[in-house]
Amino acid sequence: MSVPTATVTTAVRTSASSSRRHSPGRVLQRTAPLIPAVVLLGMFLLGPILYSLYGSLTDRAMSGYKAAAPQFVGLDNYVALLSDPAFLKSILLTAVFVFASAIVGQNVLGMALAVLMRHCARPLASLVGGIVVVAWALPEIVAAFACYAFFASEGTLNSMLAFIGLTGPKWLLTFPMLSVILANVWRGTAFSMMQYNAALAQVPPEVKESAAIDGASAAQSFFRITLPIIRRSIATNLMLTTLQTLGVFTLIWVMTGGGPGTSSSTLPVLAYQEAFKFSQVGYGTAIATVTLLVGAVFSVVYMKLLKPEVD
Amino acid sequence: MPHSPAPLTRPVPSRRSFLIGASLASAAAALAACSGSSSERSSNTLKVAYQKTSAFTQLEDLLTKAKGEFEAANSEVTIELVPIEAEQDQYFTKLALMNGSDSTAPDVIYEDSFQVRSDAAAGYLMPIDEYVEAWEDWDQFVDSAKEAGLGDDGKLYGVSMGTDTRGIYFNKQIFAQAGLPEDWQPTTWDEILDAARTIKNKVPDVIPLNIFVAKAGGEMTSMQGFEMLLSGTDSELLYNADTQKWVTGSQGFVDSLAFMDTVYAEELGPGLDVALDATIGNRVSTELLPEGKLAIAIDGSWMPGGWISGDNPWPEWEETMGLAMMPTQNGQGEGFTSMSGGWTLAVGSKCANPDAAFQFISIALNYENTLKYDTENAQVAVRTDVAESEEYLSYNPSFEFFSGLVQYTHFRPTTPDYSQISGNIQIACESVVTGDATPEQAAATYDSGLIAIVGEDGTEAAS
Numbered sequence: 001m002s003v004p005t006a007t008v009t010t011a012v013r014t015s016a017s018s019s020r021r022h023s024p025g026r027v028l029q030r031t032a033p034l035i036p037a038v039v040l041l042g043m044f045l046l047g048p049i050l051y052s053l054y055g056s057l058t059d060r061a062m063s064g065y066k067a068a069a070p071q072f073v074g075l076d077n078y079v080a081l082l083s084d085p086a087f088l089k090s091i092l093l094t095a096v097f098v099f100a101s102a103i104v105g106q107n108v109l110g111m112a113l114a115v116l117m118r119h120c121a122r123p124l125a126s127l128v129g130g131i132v133v134v135a136w137a138l139p140e141i142v143a144a145f146a147c148y149a150f151f152a153s154e155g156t157l158n159s160m161l162a163f164i165g166l167t168g169p170k171w172l173l174t175f176p177m178l179s180v181i182l183a184n185v186w187r188g189t190a191f192s193m194m195q196y197n198a199a200l201a202q203v204p205p206e207v208k209e210s211a212a213i214d215g216a217s218a219a220q221s222f223f224r225i226t227l228p229i230i231r232r233s234i235a236t237n238l239m240l241t242t243l244q245t246l247g248v249f250t251l252i253w254v255m256t257g258g259g260p261g262t263s264s265s266t267l268p269v270l271a272y273q274e275a276f277k278f279s280q281v282g283y284g285t286a287i288a289t290v291t292l293l294v295g296a297v298f299s300v301v302y303m304k305l306l307k308p309e310v311d
Numbered sequence: 312m313p314h315s316p317a318p319l320t321r322p323v324p325s326r327r328s329f330l331i332g333a334s335l336a337s338a339a340a341a342l343a344a345c346s347g348s349s350s351e352r353s354s355n356t357l358k359v360a361y362q363k364t365s366a367f368t369q370l371e372d373l374l375t376k377a378k379g380e381f382e383a384a385n386s387e388v389t390i391e392l393v394p395i396e397a398e399q400d401q402y403f404t405k406l407a408l409m410n411g412s413d414s415t416a417p418d419v420i421y422e423d424s425f426q427v428r429s430d431a432a433a434g435y436l437m438p439i440d441e442y443v444e445a446w447e448d449w450d451q452f453v454d455s456a457k458e459a460g461l462g463d464d465g466k467l468y469g470v471s472m473g474t475d476t477r478g479i480y481f482n483k484q485i486f487a488q489a490g491l492p493e494d495w496q497p498t499t500w501d502e503i504l505d506a507a508r509t510i511k512n513k514v515p516d517v518i519p520l521n522i523f524v525a526k527a528g529g530e531m532t533s534m535q536g537f538e539m540l541l542s543g544t545d546s547e548l549l550y551n552a553d554t555q556k557w558v559t560g561s562q563g564f565v566d567s568l569a570f571m572d573t574v575y576a577e578e579l580g581p582g583l584d585v586a587l588d589a590t591i592g593n594r595v596s597t598e599l600l601p602e603g604k605l606a607i608a609i610d611g612s613w614m615p616g617g618w619i620s621g622d623n624p625w626p627e628w629e630e631t632m633g634l635a636m637m638p639t640q641n642g643q644g645e646g647f648t649s650m651s652g653g654w655t656l657a658v659g660s661k662c663a664n665p666d667a668a669f670q671f672i673s674i675a676l677n678y679e680n681t682l683k684y685d686t687e688n689a690q691v692a693v694r695t696d697v698a699e700s701e702e703y704l705s706y707n708p709s710f711e712f713f714s715g716l717v718q719y720t721h722f723r724p725t726t727p728d729y730s731q732i733s734g735n736i737q738i739a740c741e742s743v744v745t746g747d748a749t750p751e752q753a754a755a756t757y758d759s760g761l762i763a764i765v766g767e768d769g770t771e772a773a774s
Contacts, residue, residue, distance in 0.1 A: 062407040064727035067433035278734035
């Protein structure tokens with residue numbers, strides 16, 4: 001546990017030196033209350049990240065000689081990744097999964113639900129909201145089993161189709177990505193819906209009223225007034241749902257196991273398989289590190305695009 | 312807040328030092344929490360890690376019995392049974408993770424013989440040569456069983472509990488409906504496929520043939536599935552023990568994958584939704600065969616154990632199931648083939664009381680307990696006194712058949728890399744049956760994966 005200890009001393013030293021540069025004491029006095037949080041973040045967030053970065057530079061395995069004495073292999077794992085068709089396919093699948101289920105599915109559907117709920121009768125809104133929130137309230141593993149039971153070859157969906165005389169395909173085999181995307185939309189929409197519901201409530205009605213007086217249609221008023229006002233909520237929500245979706249593992253693992261073959265192996269599933277099934281812990285860690293970078297890139301893009309900090 | 316007014320009060324040293332002190336203290340407390348549990352291992356408690364599933368409870372019965380006997384003889388040491396409820400593949404993962412930390416590493420481990428070398432090389436196991444030398448029962452073990460526990464360094468790491476062979480199970484009632492003989496014995500792969508095709512035509516509502524093909528099946532796919540085929544081809548080997556090199560570009564490898572491809576392309580196997588599920592192994596033995604939904608299964612000798620004494624007994628299996636040897640590809644060589652593995656009990660390297668750990672193993676695998684386990688779990692006995700006992704021979708009518716396969720049997724490569732390479736075999740099998748790759752492409756992917764694991768120097772082209 002040498003890494004966290006080092007972080008503690010560095011944190012203290014940094015704050016001490018910066019206080020000398022600015023007016024003495026003042027900066028320290030302001031930063032001091034942050035130190036526990038910084039230390040904890042360093043220990044439980046930065047520490048593991050650095051350790052995973054280091055792990056990805058080794059050939060560590062679960063068993064065998066490479067488990068007893070992993071070698072430092074530099075960037076070999078990353079070089080191997082770039083020539084691994086399974087990895088390149090996985091990047092693509094991850095992009096599809098995030099785009100379809102988080103950016104389009106959860107956000108658009110969540111926004112649509114939130115807007116519709118503000119315009120319909122109250123009991124109906126509560127009822128719909130309640131049903132949607134159930135998916136969110138379920139523990140992930142339970143939701144995953146529910147989706148598995150729904151999409152399985154002899155599951156709920158195909159039973160319902162059979163009831164009206166249709167023979168459904170084997171969803172999890174024929175359309176594995178579609179199945180997990182729908183499942184993730186089902187599970188995550190409630191979060192966006194609640195976010196947007198709260199955001200829409202903040203839009204001052206008088207702005208929309210004056211727009212209506214000036215002859216703006218409902219669509220114009222939504223796209224040109226409401227959306228810009230709640231821009232920050234959209235940015236935050238996009239970021240949260242994207243990062244959450246990027247890390248989805250249980251849902252996919254339970255429903256398809258990343259298969260058939262590798263046709264639904266997103267980055268977290270691939271990382272798990274490489275590390276814990278095929279024993280290549282170093283290689284799996286490299287995939288996890290790439291996932292982390294992808295998340296960071298998404299975050300930066302959202303921050304730049306939507307400028308949440310400027311009003 | 313760049314424009315906020317300067318604080319009116321001067322910094323108070325005591326407050327500053329308090330905060331720094333508090334943060335350091337909290338960090339120290341967290342550190343202590345991280346490392347505290349691993350400080351020391353008890354020599355008065357032995358943790359025994361083993362696998363348990365709904366179809367495999369015989370081992371738990373054995374260890375529970377041995378626990379009682381051990382504790383009656385040793386009042387100061389207690390046995391803590393740590394069942395890992397997982398399919399085989401996940402059992403290895405969980406075990407490796409437990410072994411990774413001092414505080415969770417088990418003292419006695421139920422260890423697959425193919426993992427012994429790998430785990431010994433990883434430093435998870437403790438050599439037990441000196442203990443078996445002093446153990447009078449050790450002479451009863453046949454040589455191949457003694458070798459099954461050897462590590463790469465020639466030291467002994469595990470005591471064999473029994474071995475197994477693999478063959479073909481077929482449902483005689485379904486065969487009768489399809490007009491196939493009750494004493495069916497294929498002599499080539501094509502005859503297996505022909506029988507499956509006949510069943511598909513004549514008895515369309517059953518699955519004609521199961522051979523394991525899924526990544527989720529883990530070692531089951533490599534051994535009961537792929538290697539049962541490969542060992543019957545002219546290439547025969549994954550690994551050349553003489554040159555100590557792994558074989559690439561083997562025609563047998565492609566042919567074996569092509570067999571699987573045919574089974575699934577002609578829909579002679581279970582639907583992929585069933586075949587690719589992690590529970591397929593369990594379903595074959597507890598559901599598909601007993602319920603008469605599957606006609607032919609290439610599987611292991613232990614299956615009748617679950618039918619005789621498991622949670623879901625199936626006493627009718629003796630009348631229903633026929634047994635056939637696995638033929639070689641075109642009947643070449645000795646005509647038939649089989650694969651053998653088996654499990655061992657091993658002592659964990661972090662064990663604080665190895666004397667007691669080995670004593671527990673010697674009780675669990677004494678004559679009486681081995682007899683109990685080998686009969687109930689349908690093991691091919693490796694203790695000569697058990698193998699020759701009347702009680703063993705008369706317990707299960709399939710023993711004679713499966714013991715007879717020992718003459719045709721093959722063993723997996725005994726290198727620490729095998730378990731990792733086995734994963735690549737599973738990828739190859741699954742990619743072929745799902746249509747992601749042709750057998751040739753999948754074999755090429757395997758070859759490049761193999762080179763990535765053992766290096767160019769560790770391989771040789773097939774002759």
